Amino acid sequence: MASVTYIKKQIVSALEDIxxxxxxxxxxxxxxSIADYMIIASASSSRQTRALAKNVVxxxxxxxxxxxxxxxxxxxxxxxxxxxxVIVHIMTSPTRAYYNLEELWVKT
Numbered sequence: 001m002a003s004v005t006y007i008k009k010q011i012v013s014a015l016e017d018i019x020x021x022x023x024x025x026x027x028x029x030x031x032x033s034i035a036d037y038m039i040i041a042s043a044s045s046s047r048q049t050r051a052l053a054k055n056v057v058x059x060x061x062x063x064x065x066x067x068x069x070x071x072x073x074x075x076x077x078x079x080x081x082x083x084x085x086v087i088v089h090i091m092t093s094p095t096r097a098y099y100n101l102e103e104l105w106v107k108t
Contacts, residue, residue, distance in 0.1 A: 002063050004036055004085045011088055014059040015041045018052045020090065026105050036085045040101055042093050046076025049090045053079040056088055 002010075008025055015023050020041040029036045043049040050073055057067055060083060069082035077095040081088040089101060 002065055007060075007063070007065055007083065007086055008037055008039065010059050010063055010065075011039055011056055011083075011086060014055045015039070015052055015088075015090070018048065018055045019044075020048075020052045022096075024102055026102065028105055031105060035082075035087045038087050038089065038101070038105065040089045040091070040096070042096050043090055044093070046092060049076050049079045049092060052090045053081050053088075056081050056090075 012023055012025070020043060022040075022042040024040045026038045026040070027036070028034075028038050041052060043052055053070065053073065057070065060067060065083055067081065068084050069080070071082075072079040077092050078099075079090045081090070091099070
């Protein structure tokens with residue numbers, strides 16, 4: 001079983017491969033029991049959010065990390081990939097600015 005640190009590195013690498021930007025990793029262990037880390041990345045279009053999510057899923061399969069959930073692919077403005085210990089939010093820039101998840105989790 002891969003360590004959470006290794007999984008995070010592989011996720012960031014998968015996001016960078018498809019030109020995801022403004023990638024942030026938040027340690028939420030002290031704030032919630034739903035995950036240890038949240039990774040948030042921006043994409044320039046809904047098409048790119050789907051490509052980024054697909055690349056994350058493929059990278060996780062390569063290292064034998066299961067995907068618990070994949071949400072938002074149809075709309076594409078916000079795609080969530082849930083690996084249990086790590087949750088990835090991939091959003092278009094306007095959606096990310098609107099929801100401002102970083103501030104929500106940092107201020108909690």
